[in-house]
Amino acid sequence: MAAEAVEFCRQLIRIDSTNTGDPATTGDGESRCASYIQSLLAETGLEGQWHEKLPGRGNLVVRMEGSDPEAPALLVHGHTDVVPADLADWTVDPFSGEVRDGFIWGRGAVDMKDMVAMTVAAVRQLRREGFVPQRDIVFVADEEIAGEYGARFLVDEHPELFRGVTEAIGEIGGFSLQLREDLRVYLLGVAEKGVAWATLTARGTTGHGSIVPNDANAVARLSAALARISSHEWPLVLGPSVSALVEQLGEALGRPLDINRLDDELDSLGPLAAMLRPGLRTSTAPTQFHAGYKTNVVPGTATATVDCRIAPGTDDEFKEQFMELLGPGIEVAWEEGRSLEAPASGALLDAMKAAITAVDPAGRGVPFVMSGATDAKAFSRLGINCYGFSPLRLPENFDFAGMFHGIDERVPVTALQAGTRILHRFLSTQ
Template sequence: MTPINGEEEVVELCRDLIRIDTTNAGDNAGPGEREAAEYVAAKLSEVGLEPVILESDTRRASVIARIEGTDPDRDALLLHGHLDVVPFDAADWRYHPLSGEIAEGCVWGRGAVDMKDMDAMILAVVRQRLSEGRRPPRDVVLAFTADEEAGGRYGAQWLVDKHPELFEGCTEAIGEVGGFSVTIDGRERLYLIEAAEKGIAWMRLSATGRAGHGSMLNDENAVTEIAEAVARLGRYEWPVRLTPTVRAFFAEVFGREVTAEEAESLVASLGPLARMVGATLRNTVNPTMLQAGYKANVIPQTATAHVDGRFLPGHEEEFFATVDELLGPNVTREFVYHDIAVESPFEGPLVQAISDALRAEDPTARAVPYTLSGGTDLKAFSRLGIRGFGFTPLRLPPELDFAGMFHGVDERVPVDSLRFGVRVLDRFLDYS
């Protein structure tokens, strides 16, 4: 087999994946991931692997493959990335989001950041290593999943429920969202490693009142009840709660223990990073949808609202007790989607392998744990006892607002960052 240069190949792999439309609006009505899954499977087959494509529904496809390591007695490592992307309005973009355009030193398109960049880096590293006859020290399971952007019902959750045997022996994992660099004060380069994720509670709120004519007095108005409940939730100031990962982040960045009273002011000094870290200091609830009525002069019997709730690891009970108190006795809630929070101690051989691989390519690199305010497929894989981290290694220009491009317009990843990621992942597989 002719050796493959992963650094040269990764850019074209990323562009190819971006050009395959895998938009996922959460209604199971989009193009699905089948075409992307077939592309990935073909690339893995070319280097001797036997990937399996699994469909959870029509065109909702994931790819699983296993690489045998040199030490059969060791536990396996899971590398996972999702194939779907969020929708877009092409008119808002400088370059079409399905073009995979190369401009200004970057690959542009939906998924360039979230997360076809990592899919491409995994493919490039695996193809290079296997073309050179280099197996990793331990078994590596590759998972390219469907439906992550809608919670994973047709992807990671389905795989864990229906095909847990494919992950036999896996005890650790890496995936999104972490490993990218941020520059503090224009000089220090930190690489944020996701070690925790907030839990998710998307809820539908309902109020029932007395229907009637809009001109008459009505003290059982469902619209009033739902509006007041939503306002209480939306305006509530949740207390700061410093979880172990958040405390570790502050200790690494500021060199000391930080109190809850000073945490917010310190976060404000972090520039663009403040948006990511600020949301991990407390539980949150954001109202997102309201619906009631059908005519201006008719008081409806029912009114509903949707809210997006996120709770910190270890604080789920407090979160729901507070939500119920704020809702009051006349508003009920039900889950649209509910998933756990996860947190792993930032220590051990896998963390050391992450740090060593980064420093080998960037001697100034410092790996720093942080909490993700959103969620990833790690929530599903953790149900199999797998401990994981967000590690998509990218050395980024200081001026690039990388975090702001997740689900944003003009999503793009620097070409040099992709190549850097290939080198780091290659070392990481040796070190892990």
């Protein structure tokens, strides 16, 4: 099983499934990945359903039937598309799937062809063992960017595929960070921050740079608004997920964490802080600014974009405060997806934690808030509680966060092998 996971990951990486974000320039790599997965599962007797909104953007949905048709079903989802990669920037060919220095190298190695490969390998092993789950398990390989041809398309046009599904696992969660020689913390995604991309437009007077005053200058007005936004300190949001994190992380460490000094407490934990801190509060990051065409001409309009990531449960109040920070005279257009928050305790999380400890006795699972956005945004609209659980036992000091969309993306072979065993153990309890 572990060997298959490595080989499947390499083969998936070798299929260039780059998603440029433009249907005209995105090829058929996703369909080729899904077809490869379909052939591997068909060898075990599992036949999937194929759904394609656009040629080349294939979605595969496979249901493993359980012994109790009345039991709530579980969804396991993963996407096969990847962001672009420039060969000139990489140490190896980003679509080679090369194994070097104990790593599988290539675009998608951690985002997220590793999880897709682990899932396929674990399912094949379960089928070899003659395992029949108690509840139906639904597996989805789709595409991610906005989900127009993947998760969102399936939810909107084929919701019957997810009949009975109440819980789901997917990306960004289940990876380990070593705190001590005898303690590795595995972060389990129980919540996901909201996404609100704001496009700001300021309008003013067009004229000569020596004449138009700053109170009529669109660039000055928009710059002042961005300064207020970027300097604002968003407060800690102690919702159910963060409260559970504080409590369970303290239990794992053997000492309570001081909630009044949470940032300092996290700083003392080294690399763990970089993964946990973004989930504690809302963030607003200006990302683009466009205005003008000549040094001595004041433009009549200025535009900017702000990437806002909203603490779970605060979507509505965030917008009110954001508009106050902007001030008058700024137009705003939003592209958004609301925050998600699933229960931070229960049988599913207990099964994740038990599977981790069974494979890695030094491992402890704790909940955390994911700062990125996943296909869970789409699946949650069906009332599904979504969790991040793509298990990997990572080596100490491995820059896991830097691998996402990064140059020389790679996943440790041993992490993939251990993750496959954890996932197999978890699925065998469902």
